[in-house]
Amino acid sequence: MVPFFSRELVQQGLMPGELTSINKEAVTNIGSPELEQGSAIATDLHPLGESGEMGTRHFKIMLPWLLLAVFSISIASGEAAYDSKLTGSEALTEKDDAHTLYGSTGFIKCTSHELVEPVSTQEISVLLQKLNADGRPFKVRATRRGRHTPNRFPCPGKGGSAKSPTGENFGKNHVDDTTYSVTILLHLMNRLVAVDHGQHRLTVEAGMTLQDLAGATVRNGMSVPVGVLSVYGNLTVGGVISASAHGTGAGVDSSLGDIVVGLKWVNGKGDVITSEMEDEKGLQEIRALVGGLGALGVITEVTFQLLPPGALVQVETWQGDDSNLAADIRHQLDSSTPHIIFFWRPDLGSYKSVHLKPLKTGDVPIHPYHPNGRSALVVAAPEEVAEAMNVHMRDYTLDFDDSGPESDVLNAQGCALSDSVMNIPIFLEGDVILENATIPSSYAMLSEECEPNCIWDHSYFGGTEEDVEFTIKLSDVDDWVKDVKSVIKAEEEERQRLLDRRYGVGKVKLCLNPGFFWFRFGRGSKNLLATTTGHVEPVVYFMSVFHVSSYVTDLPPKMDHISEVLEQLALCKYKARPHYGMSSDRVFTHPNCHVRDNFPEENIVKLLNLRDEHDPRKVFESELLMRMLERRGPVYGNKCSLHHQCYCSDDSHCADGYKCLPSVSYPEYKVCKVRFSKQSGKVNVKEEL
Incomplete structure (x- = not known):
């Protein structure tokens, strides 16, 4: 023990x-x-x-x-002093409200003007049509409360760190008034839609959790293939598919995306689209939506190819x-x-x-x-x-x-x-x-x-x-x-x-x-x-x-x-x-080292062409997605490395007591390393070694 x-x-x-x-x-x-x-x-x-x-x-x-x-x-030593100094991070002390959502892991928050909780595909379609008709700039992202995403991809408006106490975090913490932002919470869209016993297929809404998907599969006389589900059961079907989340299987099916045969989704214009693997157009749309970060639209229903019972x-x-x-x-x-x-x-x-x-x-x-x-x-x-x-x-x-x-x-x-x-x-x-x-x-x-x-x-x-x-x-x-x-x-x-x-x-x-x-x-x-x-x-x-x-x-x-x-x-x-x-x-x-360059360029071109068709106003493009696709670097700021917003290029990007230095193992990569001894406040640990 x-x-x-x-x-x-x-x-x-x-x-x-x-x-x-x-x-x-x-x-x-x-x-x-x-x-x-x-x-x-x-x-x-x-x-x-x-x-x-x-x-x-x-x-x-x-x-x-x-x-x-x-x-x-x-x-024993110093515990009381430590306690008196610590107030805890914003993620620890604050809760979701009408405009702010906190992630359940990591230290990220998203803000938006409006949080909506639709119960149907049609509601999402009407919402997007109305936002388009209003004529003002707007952004929309779909997610859920307690999301497991330690970055700003789910943020339609401003997003940033929640590591420091309230009001002390790197990045802007307010809602951007120039662009109207809407967060769609899909947790109420969690129903079983259709069962095809002959082909061993289930259609479910995208807000259904993996736990409920597994239960629905078993109750309807089918089985989930081993290795395709992620580990945590409270993730949602739509989020897992859009983020390319996975289980494990070398050279075989290893994610929910691998067993998707159909999707229903709403594009940036408010059109409701059904895409099926059996036709070429549907196949291309599914390939853009699975692992596509919601860049084309909001997935609302998913059809899975499952196994016989037992x-x-x-x-x-x-x-x-x-x-x-x-x-x-x-x-x-x-x-x-x-x-x-x-x-x-x-x-x-x-x-x-x-x-x-x-x-x-x-x-x-x-x-x-x-x-x-x-x-x-x-x-x-x-x-x-x-x-x-x-x-x-x-x-x-x-x-x-x-x-x-x-x-x-x-x-x-x-x-x-x-x-x-x-x-x-x-x-x-x-x-x-x-x-x-x-x-x-x-x-x-x-x-x-x-x-x-x-x-x-x-x-x-x-x-x-x-x-x-x-x-x-x-x-x-x-x-x-x-x-x-x-x-x-x-x-x-x-x-x-x-x-x-x-x-x-x-x-x-x-x-x-x-x-x-x-x-x-x-x-x-x-x-x-x-x-x-x-x-x-x-x-x-x-x-x-x-x-x-x-x-x-x-x-x-x-x-x-x-x-x-x-x-x-x-x-x-x-x-x-x-x-x-x-x-x-x-x-x-x-x-x-741009993430975009680690993907085939023809894939990016295909995605952008489909986006021009389905989301010409780029309403689903979050700031982080834009920065990734346009090869933009980080927004540098004081202690941005502490907040996982940047890799340091200057000491100011590091926490107090740390210095931006070449790493020992790969000097071409700079990292924030300990600078001073806590006891003296003067001893340089690197020099001491």
Whole structure:
């Protein structure tokens, strides 16, 4: 279990990896695949589970969360002083109102003159026709409350950071009076429209959540293909399709967009259009709308091609050290299943992979059947865990230069917490942890609703998740893994030397924030703006998910400059395409490496031609979409890097106490790095090293 980290343990030189024991036993259960001895694949790679228990562990779901809570201790020195200074970010303290919407993850808000809640396609059509008839400039974007988009793509009017306390954020916070802005909230358009049992097709409204889509599918005698659903069940169908969101499947269907066969939508003129894959015009429109960021119109209904009832999938949880990670990725995709998720912590030298193996008719499962088994990647967390993480992340972030009186304990806690997060169970049936099991395919990727106790909820956790994702070619995975390892090693080395000098070599280990890197997989597509477009070979979706404090508003997350390096490396060296719903503004407005140039130019031309036809007034073009398509750089401003609005080119773009410097690993990319010691206010950490 996760140890209670005290100064005594740290001074003994005990590392978190030596003390944790959850899922660390190398045991093989009945039916687990054999690995070739002497291969380049890690020899301790294995599926988890004990043979006597047939791959299940009968622990209450509370147990893993309680293990996380054990690590919490009071930081005696300075805690009261910290509390008295912290007011929390605007995203933490403010709520949605008649003009402002806050995202549920990250620190972004959108403002508009009007929020509308239509219940039908016709209402949206009438609204757009009326706005056009009024003659004044206007902008429209469709979204939902609690959106999971850490950028300004959903903003019809002004948008900006919500990281600092109210009134102190970078960017304008008022509604722009020159252009009338309307936000369409689609949550009331969540109905089942039509069922075609003969062809196994469902038509649903775009405001339906993935959770409700899976339920409607099962109730109507069909199944969702494994790997096409995103992990979080409260995302909406329309948002997932427009943002090119996905599950996992190397070279096979890996997103809802891959199983779309028809769309109903409203264009910028208010016309209601039905597009079907069976005719050429409809096909071209669907290719522009799937992954198209709503640039042509508002999707209101979607028809999906589903599977017959009773589709099952075998799930297995594997783990190994990361010494041969790229080889392990290829080997497992080739020998096991295309539907795999890898969770990776290079700073801890380990990974865990989740295999989802679809069963064909006549296949005999080798793992026990659990009819109510499902993904548990996202679950509600107990209050004691939320409080523990809140306190730790607050104090850990405030000790930004490792000069505080509890730096050793805070770093040890951070590593222990990170190690524990890697061991949270992936599949559940009620309160039973499933490591190797057979479950319905409709719920193999999809987690239950966790609101209002999700790990990214500002008000509950006092923190949130900061995400970023890029799509790269599978053939680049070897080089990418090497680059990520080398960047982290080089960028951590500076700070690690400081800790070694202060506490003794090897006494205190430095780790990234709690969270992990993900690898998921997909296939190429012909959808114009989808991140998979134009690829013939399978693709890799590489995502980072790390927890940050909502209370510390004037400092970036610890080691945030590593993210800055990796993002620029992905954009510039790998020509990667960022996920529209999982990446911040700065990714889409890089001054030199333009996202538009990472897509086939003919796709952009086709999209703009269709926009001229369907949205000649560009009413659906948000400011961020305009900046991306026109290759405009960021809007620089004071501390814009702190707010993830820019990559720094000047010290003023960084937080106080930070300096804009070339990164150690890739000097061509500038990042904000620690400048002064908190104790003296004068010591330059770079010079000290």
